[in-house]
Amino acid sequence: MRLFGIVIWAALLAAVLAVGCAQDSREEHGPGTTESLSTVPESQARQEMAPKEETARASAPGGETAEGEAAEASFTAAPEMNGGSEGAADGIREVRFGKYEGYERAVVEFDSGAAPASQVPVWSLSSPTGEGYARISFPGLDSASETEGVFGSSILDNFYVVRAPGRGMFVDIFAAGAFQYRVTELSDPGRLVLDYRPASVDLSFPIPVQTNRTVLFEPREGEAITSPLRVSGYSRNFEASNAMVLRDPRGNVLAQETVLSNDWTETWGYFEASLEFPAFEGQATLGVGTGSPRDGSFEGVEIPVTYGGG
Amino acid sequence: MAGTYYAYYPANSNNYTGANRPNSHLVDKIIIHVAQGSWSSAINWFQNSYAGASAHYTIRSSDGFIGQSVLERNIAWHAGNWYYNQTSIGIEHEGFVDNPAWFTDTMYDYSSWLTAWLCYKYGIPIDRYHIIGHYEVPDPYDRTSYGGAGNHTDPGLNWDWYKYMSWVAYYAGV
Numbered sequence: 001m002r003l004f005g006i007v008i009w010a011a012l013l014a015a016v017l018a019v020g021c022a023q024d025s026r027e028e029h030g031p032g033t034t035e036s037l038s039t040v041p042e043s044q045a046r047q048e049m050a051p052k053e054e055t056a057r058a059s060a061p062g063g064e065t066a067e068g069e070a071a072e073a074s075f076t077a078a079p080e081m082n083g084g085s086e087g088a089a090d091g092i093r094e095v096r097f098g099k100y101e102g103y104e105r106a107v108v109e110f111d112s113g114a115a116p117a118s119q120v121p122v123w124s125l126s127s128p129t130g131e132g133y134a135r136i137s138f139p140g141l142d143s144a145s146e147t148e149g150v151f152g153s154s155i156l157d158n159f160y161v162v163r164a165p166g167r168g169m170f171v172d173i174f175a176a177g178a179f180q181y182r183v184t185e186l187s188d189p190g191r192l193v194l195d196y197r198p199a200s201v202d203l204s205f206p207i208p209v210q211t212n213r214t215v216l217f218e219p220r221e222g223e224a225i226t227s228p229l230r231v232s233g234y235s236r237n238f239e240a241s242n243a244m245v246l247r248d249p250r251g252n253v254l255a256q257e258t259v260l261s262n263d264w265t266e267t268w269g270y271f272e273a274s275l276e277f278p279a280f281e282g283q284a285t286l287g288v289g290t291g292s293p294r295d296g297s298f299e300g301v302e303i304p305v306t307y308g309g310g
Numbered sequence: 311m312a313g314t315y316y317a318y319y320p321a322n323s324n325n326y327t328g329a330n331r332p333n334s335h336l337v338d339k340i341i342i343h344v345a346q347g348s349w350s351s352a353i354n355w356f357q358n359s360y361a362g363a364s365a366h367y368t369i370r371s372s373d374g375f376i377g378q379s380v381l382e383r384n385i386a387w388h389a390g391n392w393y394y395n396q397t398s399i400g401i402e403h404e405g406f407v408d409n410p411a412w413f414t415d416t417m418y419d420y421s422s423w424l425t426a427w428l429c430y431k432y433g434i435p436i437d438r439y440h441i442i443g444h445y446e447v448p449d450p451y452d453r454t455s456y457g458g459a460g461n462h463t464d465p466g467l468n469w470d471w472y473k474y475m476s477w478v479a480y481y482a483g484v
Binding site: 212213236237238239240241243258260263264265266290291292293294295296297298299 | 327343344345346347348351352354355360361362363364387388389390391392395407444449450451458459460461462464
């Protein structure tokens with residue numbers, strides 16, 4: 001029995017040492033890059049690795065904030081969260097990525113004029129349960145120095161910076177599967193820190209289909225659709241033009257529409273439309289994209305859909 | 311016009327096709343576009359290797375400044391129709407189709423001067439059969455549709471074709 005106790009203590013000591021080594025080997029990555037932590041200014045790296053040493057506000061579900069409770073902020077699957085300071089920034093400066101023991105981190109930095117913002121601007125986060133993404137809306141922002149990137153990791157997949165309908169911008173961060181998250185605000189410079197860890201549940205919906213210049217947000221692949229069908233997404237298609245065509249299994253056009261997105265040159269532009277169509281049998285195809293400016297060939301996404309009645 | 315000014319901001323080579331026009335392809339039309347965006351953002355995007363699009367020229371709304379992205383001898387990707395791309399020069403204009411405030415007289419002025427010069431240079435007749443809007447480009451995949459394959463509508467109803475063609479004719483001395 002005593003020998004068993006010694007073995008337990010030795011195992012615990014080994015585990016603690018292993019965690020320490022893993023933390024020492026943490027790496028920061030820019031979107032689509034592998035960047036050693038040593039290239040990050042020391043003070044900045046320390047701030048992001050140890051948010052409890054910052055003037056940090058950790059947001060709890062429901063928008064509550066608690067001064068100095070960053071270290072206690074726990075992971076959550078809350079569908080809504082918000083925070084930030086009015087007028088603190090006017091643009092997105094950078095979106096970075098870091099990999100930590102048991103979780104991964106996306107960091108959003110902001111511009112205020114040409115300089116880094118010292119605080120985090122007003123934000124709200126929406127993360128529908130089991131959909132594999134978080135949308136962080138910034139109603140006060142108007143520009144973005146970085147518009148998309150690939151994390152390509154085991155939890156975080158990629159992100160898009162999109163001009164929101166109405167005003168502001170939003171950032172969609174896609175994960176490889178279901179996740180829990182926590183949000184921390186850091187100051188000087190202002191940073192919104194989003195930590196993700198995998199959740200042991202399956203996604204309720206497929207992640208939106210994405211191509212080089214079109215992301216189809218709704219409907220999702222394989223969805224049973226009803227008329228009128230809301231189609232939405234974002235794109236960087238030439239002259240902001242987005243065509244959508246619904247075809248039956250024989251290729252006959254059931255509905256089509258061309259709409260403009262609200263951007264394409266500065267960042268991803270949001271679009272939405274409503275398609276009305278008759279009942280059909282079997283598997284139809286919804287194509288959303290545009291004709292290539294080069295030769296007119298279709299560039300975009302195509303997903304199978306079925307008829308959901310109604 | 312007070313005096314032409316212009317700068318070259320080369321598009322990324324992924325966004326156009328190299329050629330040797332007019333020896334390799336007849337250039338017989340000008341296609342007028344509206345960018346649905348700002349002058350600088352359009353120029354910048356054409357320099358991005360992922361854009362998959364370009365125009366030869368983009369005209370700034372405020373002062374008519376002419377930015378060139380693709381040399382005329384090369385084939386810019388703007389029409390959504392390969393034949394029309396091969397045989398045309400594409401001119402983008404800063405602004406949005408649903409907001410006529412972007413279509414300033416200064417922009418019409420510099421754009422019409424440029425078009426008149428291109429018509430002279432390539433022997434393009436000054437008429438609406440050869441100076442066309444993007445919305446008049448046939449859809450190569452649907453004989454009943456126009457605006458290229460994307461069925462674009464630019465430059466839109468707010469574009470003043472009468473003014474534009476009159477000023478092109480003026481600069482051409484017609």
